[in-house]
Amino acid sequence: MSNFLKWTLVILGAAAIGGLGVIGVTRLQSGAGVEVHTQQTQTAAQSQQGGQAPPQTLFDEHIRKGNIVTCAGTFSGLGREMSENFSYTVQSQWDAKAGNDHAIQSLVALTPRPGAPTRQPDAGVVFAAPVGSACEAQVVRVTPVARSCQDVAAQLARSKGQNSSVGDLSLSTMPGGAQVMLIPFDAACVTVTVLKRAQ
Secondary structure (H helix, E strand, O other), X not given: OOXXXXXXXXXXXXXXXXXXXXXXXXXXXXXXXXXXXXEEOOOHHHHOHHHOOOOOOHHHHHHHHOOOOOOHXXXXXXHHHHHOOEEEEEEEEEOOOOHHHOOEEEEEEEEEOOOOOOOOOEEEEXXXXXXXXXXXXXXXXXXXXXXXXXXXHHHHHHOOOEEEEEOOEEEEEOOOOOEEEEEEEOOEEEEEEEEEEEO
């Protein structure tokens, strides 16, 4: 299990359930590569049955269409980690003329699957950019939680998170580098989880 997915599940307090199915819709705009698709993902256990490679995702499809090579593995991996066990819609943008020389980013709408422990949708951003022959990438996930931010901070601390603050907001830095900022909203909490990766 990825560190990013692990801390998201810690925040939710339970594991999600999955299945498999694909529905796709494509929209292109002139001047930039923009694609919008919807896909349901399968669980990590299902994707590794029989030693098979993980299935192709919409992130893989978009890097192929954008002719992206340098950040292909990093971008696809972060997208897969963010969307695992969710139905999701992706809007990706890249440079239509020189995709491999510029950044690619995806806005991701995550919908809980039937029977999942949470009923609220999540949202996220996956961003990757070539730096010479390497790649730097970042993923941000926004998750509403029907518990107080104090409860969430205490749960993250029990999972070895190092608590600090940014302004008036609580911040937990988790083992593996993920950072979780907590935004109180009435009696609930909105979590913003950020993970940076370089390849």
